[in-house]
Amino acid sequence: MQTADTTLQxxxxxxxxxxxxxxxxxxxxxxxxxxxxGLTAGTPVVVxxxxxxxxxxxxxxxxxxxxxxxxxxxxIAVTRAPEGGGRD
Amino acid sequence: MIEEHIPHVAVAGNPNSGKxxxxxxxTGLRQKVSNYPGVTVEKHxxxxxxxxxGDIHLMDLPGxxxxxxxxxxxxxxxxxxMGLDEDVPVPRAILVVLDASNLDRHLFFASQILSLGRPTLxxxxxxxxxxxxxxxxxxxxxxxxxxxxxxxMTASQGLGFDELRTALDELLQxxxxxxxxxxxxxxxxxxxxxxxxxxxxxxxxTAASAPGEALRIICTPTSxxxxxxxxxxxxxxxxxxxxxxxLTAAGLNWPTLEAELRYRWIDSILPDVRTLQQTAxxxxxxxxxxxxxxxxxxxxxxxxxxxxxxxxxxLARPPMDWIKELFGLLAELVTKVVPPGQIQSLxxxxxxxxxxxxxxxxxxxxxLFLFIAIIEDSGYTARIAFLLxxxxxxxxxxxxxxxxxxxxxxxxxxxxxAARTIDNARDRLITIxxxxxxxxxxxxxxxxLLAGTVIPTTLLFGFLPLQALVLGGLVLxxxxxxxxxxxxxxxxxxxxxxxxxxxxxxxxRLPRARTLLHIMxxxxxxxxxxxxxxxxxxxxxxxxLTTYPQPDKSKTASPLEQSFAGQLGRTLEPALTPLGFxxxxxxxxxxxxxxxxxxxxxxxxxxxxxxxDPHNMADLxxxxxxxKDTEGKPFFTPLRGINIMLFYxxxxxxxxxxxxxxxxxGAMKWVLFQWAYMTGAAWLLCFAVWQLAAPLGWx
Numbered sequence: 001m002q003t004a005d006t007t008l009q010x011x012x013x014x015x016x017x018x019x020x021x022x023x024x025x026x027x028x029x030x031x032x033x034x035x036x037x038g039l040t041a042g043t044p045v046v047v048x049x050x051x052x053x054x055x056x057x058x059x060x061x062x063x064x065x066x067x068x069x070x071x072x073x074x075x076i077a078v079t080r081a082p083e084g085g086g087r088d
Numbered sequence: 089m090i091e092e093h094i095p096h097v098a099v100a101g102n103p104n105s106g107k108x109x110x111x112x113x114x115t116g117l118r119q120k121v122s123n124y125p126g127v128t129v130e131k132h133x134x135x136x137x138x139x140x141x142g143d144i145h146l147m148d149l150p151g152x153x154x155x156x157x158x159x160x161x162x163x164x165x166x167x168x169x170m171g172l173d174e175d176v177p178v179p180r181a182i183l184v185v186l187d188a189s190n191l192d193r194h195l196f197f198a199s200q201i202l203s204l205g206r207p208t209l210x211x212x213x214x215x216x217x218x219x220x221x222x223x224x225x226x227x228x229x230x231x232x233x234x235x236x237x238x239x240x241m242t243a244s245q246g247l248g249f250d251e252l253r254t255a256l257d258e259l260l261q262x263x264x265x266x267x268x269x270x271x272x273x274x275x276x277x278x279x280x281x282x283x284x285x286x287x288x289x290x291x292x293x294t295a296a297s298a299p300g301e302a303l304r305i306i307c308t309p310t311s312x313x314x315x316x317x318x319x320x321x322x323x324x325x326x327x328x329x330x331x332x333x334x335l336t337a338a339g340l341n342w343p344t345l346e347a348e349l350r351y352r353w354i355d356s357i358l359p360d361v362r363t364l365q366q367t368a369x370x371x372x373x374x375x376x377x378x379x380x381x382x383x384x385x386x387x388x389x390x391x392x393x394x395x396x397x398x399x400x401x402x403l404a405r406p407p408m409d410w411i412k413e414l415f416g417l418l419a420e421l422v423t424k425v426v427p428p429g430q431i432q433s434l435x436x437x438x439x440x441x442x443x444x445x446x447x448x449x450x451x452x453x454x455x456l457f458l459f460i461a462i463i464e465d466s467g468y469t470a471r472i473a474f475l476l477x478x479x480x481x482x483x484x485x486x487x488x489x490x491x492x493x494x495x496x497x498x499x500x501x502x503x504x505x506a507a508r509t510i511d512n513a514r515d516r517l518i519t520i521x522x523x524x525x526x527x528x529x530x531x532x533x534x535x536x537l538l539a540g541t542v543i544p545t546t547l548l549f550g551f552l553p554l555q556a557l558v559l560g561g562l563v564l565x566x567x568x569x570x571x572x573x574x575x576x577x578x579x580x581x582x583x584x585x586x587x588x589x590x591x592x593x594x595x596x597r598l599p600r601a602r603t604l605l606h607i608m609x610x611x612x613x614x615x616x617x618x619x620x621x622x623x624x625x626x627x628x629x630x631x632x633l634t635t636y637p638q639p640d641k642s643k644t645a646s647p648l649e650q651s652f653a654g655q656l657g658r659t660l661e662p663a664l665t666p667l668g669f670x671x672x673x674x675x676x677x678x679x680x681x682x683x684x685x686x687x688x689x690x691x692x693x694x695x696x697x698x699x700x701d702p703h704n705m706a707d708l709x710x711x712x713x714x715x716k717d718t719e720g721k722p723f724f725t726p727l728r729g730i731n732i733m734l735f736y737x738x739x740x741x742x743x744x745x746x747x748x749x750x751x752x753x754g755a756m757k758w759v760l761f762q763w764a765y766m767t768g769a770a771w772l773l774c775f776a777v778w779q780l781a782a783p784l785g786w787x
Contacts, residue, residue, distance in 0.1 A: 028309040028343040029158070030589055035347030036154040037590050038193045043351070048373070052382040055478035056487075058593065062192035065376075065593035067474045069481075072589050 006080045011057060011073035013047050013080075021045050021061075022077035034076075038062040045078060095144045095260055096177050098168055100201060101185030102194050103151035104467075104594040106213040108132075109243040110185055111148040112606060114253070131164075138257040146183075147176065155200040156308045156346075159511060163314075169204060170297075172316055181207040181259050183252075188225050188240070189217040189595075191362060195354045196347065199269045200304075202234060205296025207263035209255055210238040216245065217595070222365040233357045236266050244600055268300050270353045276345065279334035280306065283327050290320055306331050307346045375596055376471065385475045392468075393494060396459045400452055400498055401529075407451035415444030434631060442627020443620075445683050446744055449499055452529060454612045456495050456502040461607040463491060465599035469509055470591055483571045484578025485522075486515040488591075493519065493570065496526035500745045501615060504752055514582045518574050520752060521762055524745050525570040525738065527563040530684040533705075534736050535559055537688050541709045542729030558730070566737050573765070615744075626743045630682050634675075648693055653678050667735070667774040668728045668787070677741070684741045727786050731774045738770035 013019055021043045024031050038061050039045075048065065049058035056067045101107040112119075115134025132148035149168055150161035157163040164173070171178030184201050186194045202208055210231075218225055231238040239255050241248030272280065277299065284302040287293040293301040305311040306328060312321050335342045378384045419436040426432040463469055473487030480487050488510045496503030503523045510516040536559075543555045633656070639647035648654050657674030664674050672694050680687035688705065695711045715723040740746070740763045750759045781787050 026589075031341070032156070032307055032309070032343040032347065033154075033158070033589055035344035035351075036156070036196065037592075038196065038347075038351065039590065040344060040348045040351045049376070049380065051380065051474060051478065053478050056474055056591075058376075058380070058474065064190060064193050067470065067477075067591040067593055068589070069477065 009074050010076040010078050011070050013078055015047050018081040019045050019078040020081050022079055025075040095180040097144055097181045097183055098147045098149055098179040099183045100149045102153055102197055105185045105187045106243050107151055107185040110211055113243055113249050115146055140257050141260040156304055183209050185211045185213050187214045188212045189214050189221050189223055196350050199350045202266040203268035203300030205265045207259055208236045208266040209259050210236055211252055212238050212240045213243050215240045216242045224363040226361055230361045270349050272299055275338055279331040283331055303346050307343055379471045380474050400455045404451040404455055408448050411448050415440050438628050438631025443624055452498050453502050453615055454608055456498050457611045458608045460506045461604045462599050467594045467596045470593045484574045486510050489519040493523055493526055496523040499528050500524040501748050504748050518577050518582055522570040522574045525566045527566045531736055533685040534687045535733055537705050538729040538733050541712045542724050542726045562733055562737050622747045626682050634679055668731050668778040681741055682743050727781050731777055735770045735774050738766055740766035
């Protein structure tokens with residue numbers, strides 16, 4: 001089991017910190033879309049860039065860069081992965 | 089139309105997989121672009137001759153991430169692949185294009201397609217990018233895992249096409265159905281069994297495709313509203329609900345179920361299929377560091393935009409002049425060959441002047457298409473969106489709306505077509521609705537004529553030309569109006585979140601000249617086709633309106649005044665007087681409905697000056713300045729001139745744009761809505777200005 005302090009929202013994750021995706025608080029259709037883009041539970045994720053003025057986040061999932069709006073990232077839980085947890 | 093005996097092969101793949109390069113490489117120039125009936129999705133078809141199978145027809149499907157139909161593109165892909173599109177025969181085989189350097193994600197779509205149980209072939213593209221990013225893909229291993237043939241390719245360098253043709257030929261000679269890569273565990277297959285059986289019984293799926301199809305229906309919240317399943321809504325609804333409830337009870341999250349199963353399978357095969365030697369992403373990351381930087385990124389964007397516009401207005405000028413001269417010569421020729429009379433007038437004043445007036449913009453439009461293609465093909469669009477998303481979303485626009493809106497400064501036609509890159513239908517519609525408010529190049533002749541007539545050539549503070557200031561103000565007003573209306577539409581008519589959730593930032597790629605020219609030509613051809621049909625028709629209509637009924641020589645009124653257009657101007661006068669416009673301005677407005685710059689030549693006809701060169705308007709301006717009202721004061725006062733310009737800032741006065749909006753939105757109602765809101769706003773603004781000016785004595 002993960003302890004509470006390792007679970008946070010994706011938009012709170014620091015740049016370069018390895019983590020794994022958890023549950024999403026999004027509508028079923030949105031959850032399906034995100035999962036199809038490769039954002040499934042347990043997938044390693046890294047925030048590669050935070051744009052200024054509250055703009056989108058740039059993340060790397062499955063070797064691919066995605067841009068994600070903050071208000072979406074806020075609804076995705078992540079778990080900090082132990083070091084060395086980058087890409088599978 | 090479609091020759092049924094020719095085998096059809098569908099080409100499918102993710103966006104950015106190089107699908108179009110492969111399609112173009114296979115079919116060469118033997119291509120045809122049309123639209124899928126009822127939707128705005130472009131249908132690309134091409135012919136190909138294989139040594140054994142002979143002629144086949146290749147269909148390039150829109151690039152999608154998933155087979156689950158939510159957007160129009162996905163709907164088309166889904167329907168064609170499933171053999172549900174009534175206009176297209178069931179594909180004999182499916183060619184799936186994968187980016188070899190991006191297998192982690194691209195295998196998802198491939199695995200979905202394999203679940204359809206149709207003969208399938210994989211083109212494993214971008215093997216060069218694989219090598220560059222330090223990935224080693226074992227093609228034979230991948231083929232074994234997928235259960236179908238895999239052809240490694242680097243389509244951008246023309247590598248692998250022979251092998252692909254041979255493989256396709258062999259597949260068509262002995263078509264073996266593919267099999268789903270994922271076997272459903274009992275905990276899922278159980279709840280799905282009833283739905284799968286029902287699908288088979290209703291002929292909605294084959295024995296091979298039923299489990300995968302059932303899974304997709306369960307995972308997609310709105311699946312039963314799809315046209316294909318709607319008739320079966322009642323019998324299926326409770327089965328679907330039941331299955332979802334069972335899955336939920338088993339602790340499974342049904343919306344993500346299919347993706348989780350397929351990605352789990354991908355993760356399980358990848359270690360065998362690929363070795364990572366190093367992770368070399370540094371190049372793209374370094375570029376992104378600058379191009380999405382809040383300061384340097386904006387600076388880079390400004391440079392790109394200025395260069396683009398400089399080039400468009402610079403490079404397009406000579407060919408635009410040639411086209412104008414060409415049509416001038418053509419008109420002269422017709423005058424010589426065809427005896428004077430109505431036929432001659434129809435040809436010269438109607439057809440040649442009308443179509444020529446629109447075609448004159450073709451060089452600008454082609455260049456715009458070219459620049460848009462470069463920006464899109466290189467992967468820069470996604471970076472612009474990233475950079476501007478926050479700012480633009482405040483106004484209800486998507487970050488990707490920037491290029492369409494900016495292009496509209498030259499011409500709304502390519503701008504509106506460029507809005508296709510916005511995947512969310514609502515975001516795209518808002519962009520299309522406000523794009524024509526940007527100051528397109530057809531507005532300039534109108535502004536230049538009027539500003540030159542009514543605005544004195546004084547310098548403000550000794551250095552700022554007043555005329556330039558007024559013109560700048562008009563451009564700014566267009567931008568502000570676009571922002572305000574976009575915001576308004578988002579808050580009212582097209583409410584709801586902008587649902588583009590995650591946007592791919594594809595690796596940067598150097599665009600290939602052939603691809604760029606291809607895109608430019610294809611889009612321009614589409615515009616030309618419209619110019620040859622609808623715009624031609626409108627030109628003839630405008631000619632009829634301005635020529636008939638035949639003038640009565642005994643009357644003092646000019647022929648234009650007696651024409652239908654003149655009568656229309658008169659009829660409209662009650663609506664125009666409160667704006668400070670008279671029936672003559674009304675005629676110019678009615679006639680410039682075909683294209684805004686026609687205003688200038690109409691004013692020339694009405695006021696009797698012969699304007700042959702719209703760049704030399706001095707003659708007409710003198711005429712206009714001398715025009716007196718009933719009290720003997722100058723008719724074209726500064727405020728009246730400004731009010732006409734204000735009308736042109738907002739009003740929808742462009743048939744070409746309306747034709748394109750009809751095409752791109754697929755609905756006449758949006759064309760009418762756009763016309764109504766733009767022209768309505770123009771009328772209200774001009775009314776307010778003219779009425780408020782009276783008590784202030786500014787008229």
